[in-house]
Amino acid sequence: xxxxxxxDALNLALKxxxxxDPSIVVWGEDVALYExxxxxxxxxxxxxxxxxxxxxxxxxxTIVGVAVGAAMGGLRPVAELMTVNFALLAMDQIIDHMTxxxxxxxxQVNLPMVIxxxxxxxxxxxxxxxxxxxxxxxxxxxMHVAYPSxxxxxxxxxxxxxxxxxxVMFLEHELLxxxxxxxxxxxxxxxxxxKCDVKREGNDxxxxxxxxxxxxxxxxxxELAKENIACEVVDLRTLAPLDxxxxxxxxxxxxxxxxxxxxxxxxxxxxxxATRIYDGCFDSLRAxxxxxxxxxxxxxxxxxxxxxxxxxxADIVAAVKETVAAKY
Amino acid sequence: xxxxSLRAILPDHELVRMYEQMVLxxxxxxxxxxxxxxxxxTGFLHLYSGQEAVAVGSTHALHKxxxxxxxxxxxxxxxxxxxxxxxxxxxxxxxxxxxCKGKGGSMHLFDPDLSFMGGYAIVGGQFPIAVGLAFASKxxxxxRIAACFFGDGAVNQGTFHESLNWARLWExxxxxxxxxxxxxxxxxxxxxxxxxxxxxxxxxxxIPSVRVDGxxxxxVHEAVKWGAEWVREQSRPYLIEALTYRFRGHSMADPGKYxxxxxxxxxxxxxxxxxxxxxxxxxGIVTQAEMGAIKQEAIAIxxxxxxxxxxxxxPEDGAVWEDIYV
Numbered sequence: 215x216x217x218x219x220x221x222d223a224l225n226l227a228l229k230x231x232x233x234x235d236p237s238i239v240v241w242g243e244d245v246a247l248y249e250x251x252x253x254x255x256x257x258x259x260x261x262x263x264x265x266x267x268x269x270x271x272x273x274x275x276t277i278v279g280v281a282v283g284a285a286m287g288g289l290r291p292v293a294e295l296m297t298v299n300f301a302l303l304a305m306d307q308i309i310d311h312m313t314x315x316x317x318x319x320x321x322q323v324n325l326p327m328v329i330x331x332x333x334x335x336x337x338x339x340x341x342x343x344x345x346x347x348x349x350x351x352x353x354x355x356x357m358h359v360a361y362p363s364x365x366x367x368x369x370x371x372x373x374x375x376x377x378x379x380x381x382v383m384f385l386e387h388e389l390l391x392x393x394x395x396x397x398x399x400x401x402x403x404x405x406x407x408x409k410c411d412v413k414r415e416g417n418d419x420x421x422x423x424x425x426x427x428x429x430x431x432x433x434x435x436x437e438l439a440k441e442n443i444a445c446e447v448v449d450l451r452t453l454a455p456l457d458x459x460x461x462x463x464x465x466x467x468x469x470x471x472x473x474x475x476x477x478x479x480x481x482x483x484x485x486x487x488a489t490r491i492y493d494g495c496f497d498s499l500r501a502x503x504x505x506x507x508x509x510x511x512x513x514x515x516x517x518x519x520x521x522x523x524x525x526x527x528a529d530i531v532a533a534v535k536e537t538v539a540a541k542y
Numbered sequence: 543x544x545x546x547s548l549r550a551i552l553p554d555h556e557l558v559r560m561y562e563q564m565v566l567x568x569x570x571x572x573x574x575x576x577x578x579x580x581x582x583x584t585g586f587l588h589l590y591s592g593q594e595a596v597a598v599g600s601t602h603a604l605h606k607x608x609x610x611x612x613x614x615x616x617x618x619x620x621x622x623x624x625x626x627x628x629x630x631x632x633x634x635x636x637x638x639x640x641x642c643k644g645k646g647g648s649m650h651l652f653d654p655d656l657s658f659m660g661g662y663a664i665v666g667g668q669f670p671i672a673v674g675l676a677f678a679s680k681x682x683x684x685x686r687i688a689a690c691f692f693g694d695g696a697v698n699q700g701t702f703h704e705s706l707n708w709a710r711l712w713e714x715x716x717x718x719x720x721x722x723x724x725x726x727x728x729x730x731x732x733x734x735x736x737x738x739x740x741x742x743x744x745x746x747x748x749i750p751s752v753r754v755d756g757x758x759x760x761x762v763h764e765a766v767k768w769g770a771e772w773v774r775e776q777s778r779p780y781l782i783e784a785l786t787y788r789f790r791g792h793s794m795a796d797p798g799k800y801x802x803x804x805x806x807x808x809x810x811x812x813x814x815x816x817x818x819x820x821x822x823x824x825x826g827i828v829t830q831a832e833m834g835a836i837k838q839e840a841i842a843i844x845x846x847x848x849x850x851x852x853x854x855x856x857p858e859d860g861a862v863w864e865d866i867y868v
Contacts, residue, residue, distance in 0.1 A: 239681065265681070271711065273704035276670040280708065283674020286659060287609075288682060291674075306701075310664045311671065319652035319660060320642035321865030355866050379868040 215398055221391040223365035224254045224330075227372035228292065230401045232262050235290060238376060241268040242277060242294030242330075251296050252332055252391055274300045278307035278329060282315065285327040285381070292376060298333030298385060299345050312381045313356025326379045328372075334387040334426055334476055335513050335524050344513035344520070346477040348424075351383045352453045352486070358407055359453040361385040363428035365395040367451055370405030378407070387426040408455035412464065416444030419470040419534050422461045422487055424450040427474040427525060434530035443538055453483060461487065462494035469500035470537045474525055479507035501540035504533045547825060551760065552602075554827050560602055560759060561822055562836050564594040564815050567618035569840040570627055571790075573848060574617070574634060574648075578794045582852070583634045586663075587648050588615040592789035595814035596721050597622045599762025600689065604770055609659050609675045609688040611668040614649035615721075615788075616661035619691060623658045625651065631847035637854035644857050645865065657686070665726075666699030668692065669718075673705050676714040680777060687715040687773045689766075695726025697740055706747040709779040717773045718749075718781040719766070721756065727792040728800040741783035749779050756784030757814045760821075787812075 218226070232238050244251055246259040246269040258267045270277050274295055281291035295301050301308060308329070315325060335344035351359045358380050362368040368386070375382040413428060414435050423431040428449040435445035446468055448461045465471045471491050473484040488503040509523040548557050571589040578587050590597070597618040604610070612619045617634075621627055625641055633640030634648050641651055649663040659675060662668040672690035679686040696702055697720065709716045720740050724731055731738045741751040750772075754765040762784055769780045787809035791798035798806075822828040828836070 268712070271704070271707055273700075273708065275701060276673070276704035276708055279667070279670020279701065279705075280674040280677060283671035283676075283688075284678045284681075285674070286671065287675040287678025289678045306664060306667065307670060311662070311667055315660070316868075317865045318642065318646040318650040320640075320645045322642070322652055322654055324868050358867075 215396040217394055218365055218397050219391065220362070220365045220368045220393050221252065221254055223369040223397045224372055224386065225256055226397070227369045227376070228255065228258060229261065231373055231376045232258065232266065234401070237288065238290045238292060239266050239268070239284065240292045240294070241270050243270055243272055243296045245269060245294050250294065252388065254330070254386070255294065274303040275307050278304040278312060281327045281329070282307060282312050282325060285325040286315070286323055290326045290376065292328045292330060295329060295331040297343060298331035298347050299343050301329070301331055301347060308383070309354050313354050317356060324379045325381045328375045328382045328384050330384045330386060332386045332388045334389060335508070335520065336389050338515055338517055338520055340515040341512040346508060348385055348453055349477050349481065349483045352456070352483055357381045357383050358455065359383045359385065360407065360451065361387070361425040361453055362451060363390070363425050363449050365393065366397045367405055367411070369397050370403050371451060374404045374407055377404070385425065390426055390429070393429070405451065407452045408457050409451065410457040410460035411449045411451055412446060412460070413449045414445065414447040416446040417468055418444045419472060419537055420446045420448060420461065420464040420468045421472045421474060421530065421534065422448045422450065423474040424453065425476070427476050430525060430527050431474055431530055433527045434534065437527070437531055438534055443534060445534060458490045458494060462491060465491050466495045466498045469498055471499070471503045472506060472530065472533045472537055473503060474506045474530055476508050476524060478510050479505065480510050482507055501537045501542060504537050506530050506533045548760065548821060548827060549825065551764070556602065557822060557827055560598050561818055561828065562840065563598050563622050564759065564818065565836055566627065566840040566843060567594045567597065567621060568815060569837070569844045570617060570621060570847070573844045575790070575794065577634070577848060583648070584636070585647055586614070587634070587794045588792065589788070589790045589794070590615050590618040592809065592813070593721055593723060593756065593786045594618060595759035595762050595818070596719070596756045596784045596786055599759040600691070600719060600766045603763045603766035604689055605686065607657050608686050608770065609657050609672070609679070610691070611659045611672045611675070611688065612661050612691040613665070613668065613693055613696065614661055614663040615693070616651055617648070620651040620653065620658055620661070624656045625653055625658065627843055628847040628850040631851040632854045635851040635854070636856070637851055638857040638861070639850070639854040643861065643865070666692065666696040666701040669696070669701040669705035670708070672716050673709050673714055676709065676716045677712065680714060685774065687717055687770055689717045689719060689770070691719045691721060693726065694720060694722040694724065694731045694740060695729070695734065697743060698734055706744060706749055706779065710747045710749050713777050714779060715773045715777050716779040717766070717770050718779060720781065720783045721786055722783050723786050723788045725792070725800070727796065741781060744781045749781055751781035751783065753783045753785065756786030757812045757817065759814055759818050
């Protein structure tokens with residue numbers, strides 16, 4: 215194990231996989247010479263050369279579409295969208311093509327490709343650069359969706375994504391790039407898809423979260439522990455496949471659930487998780503499932519307003535307390 | 543100037559094969575129309591009748607392992623490439639024996655063993671995929687090019703411009719072939735494109751291009767032969783605009799009222815099938831009697847395809863969950 219940042223863990227995953235498999239190629243806007251807007255691709259051009267690490271024009275739909283074609287042609291492309299917000303320009307290739315091709319062509323072709331996309335709010339980048347679009351991708355069958363919360367998961371999940379023979383939407387949280395943690399050095403360290411990670415155990419209430427919301431949930435759990443409320447924090451890690459069994463088992467144990475989502479509340483992934491909890495363990499529930507969500511507004515620029523729109527530790531603490539206090 | 547002898551260009555057996563395929567495609571499409579009317583084929587159905595010279599002339603000018611991609615009017619492209627008519631018909635019927643197990647239908651034919659990399663039904667969706675296949679071929683030093691077919695309507699999509707730029711920038715072997723049949727559904731090229739000379743639109747990307755008579759199978763063959771080899775040798779994109787015409791509406795739902803009867807008749811007088819047949823007979827490559835036999839053979843193949851499709855089983859219910867993920 216060695217301590218490194220989420221950014222460096224992702225960078226290491228890319229380097230290890232590029233060394234392992236010569237059919238892996240990396241492209242995106244400013245990923246090569248400039249080494250990435252968030253420097254996740256630092257050093258790749260120098261080590262692997264311009265045939266495998268390529269800068270592209272600002273043509274997001276085509277960045278994805280060329281990866282679809284290259285995957286069809288026998289390569290394993292890892293394409294970067296500079297931010298997930300620009301995925302909206304590429305939704306035709308992502309949804310109409312990438313997720314459909316295997317099915318509509320009768321399973322005759324695989325698309326082993328990854329789209330990396332940093333996202334999330336909290337950096338005062340205003341409405342067009344602060345979106346949390348994870349629910350959009352979960353909604354469409356035909357791709358896997360990963361969204362790590364720790365450096366170790368970042369490394370292990372990205373390596374699994376690159377080795378997956380299905381297309382993967384790999385989301386990264388911009389505010390986690392500098393977060394630090396212990397990361398296994400083993401180049402065969404992989405984190406499986408479709409397995410939640412119980413990041414903290416507790417018997418009073420289950421907090422289901424993902425990515426940066428997991429980090430906030432753990433901070434909330436720490437505060438709540440001082441008031442003798444024991445939270446179990448379940449980190450989804452992959453949104454598709456969604457490991458329903460693990461969070462339902464946790465709620466069966468605790469009888470209470472709070473779901474934390476950074477995305478907009480309306481039709482947000484928290485609604486899906488709450489429904490699965492109701493379906494999976496209604497009889498075990500001692501209180502309704504609560505949701506802590508992003509506000510249903512375009513993200514404002516002002517620091518004061520932006521903070522209102524993104525779930526905060528205090529919001530999670532309050533939701534847990536209300537859930538625990540509820541008498542039914 | 544007298545046209546070059548057909549025999550100087552291709553051997554007899556290939557010329558005959560090309561004609562046979564043009565007739566087969568026409569018979570196949572006309573049979574599809576009948577099966578649609580009977581309710582055996584449902585959903586969208588876009589027929590290729592009138593455009594046969596483009597698919598046949600092009601495919602014979604490409605290497606067998608060159609990638610072909612097309613849009614949603616692609617039955618003929620798949621069949622000329624080698625897809626069995628019976629499995630294409632079964633696909634249109636939605637049967638389990640279809641080329642894509644009945645999951646794709648008319649607009650999504652695909653067979654990787656034939657390097658036929660798909661019919662795509664979002665206008666312009668195939669452009670970046672063709673660029674990606676060309677990248678993979680170049681990266682793996684396979685020597686294959688990607689031939690990307692599309693309609694006149696697709697040139698106003700962003701993907702057209704993004705992909706031309708990209709293919710030139712990365713020096714990728716993509717042959718863009720525009721089947722300009724003069725209308726995107728009911729909107730004529732002149733009403734959709736500021737510059738109606740589609741082949742000239744590549745100048746912004748430093749990509750050479752040519753316009754060819756898409757009703758003349760040998761003209762298409764010559765242009766694609768030259769273009770494909772240039773693309774292969776230079777590892778750079780090239781664009782061919784083939785002027786053609788669909789004899790039917792955009793789809794079976796379209797009566798085609800936006801086209802005058804005189805215009806349709808003018809184009810029908812240039813039908814690529816009899817035009818090629820006359821040349822084959824004049825040069826003594828095929829006799830009149832053999833022409834009749836070719837047509838009868840095509841009708842028999844199509845009839846067998848319909849019977850096969852009719853008698854094939856529907857997919858099992860469980861198939862609905864298959865093929866989403868590996």
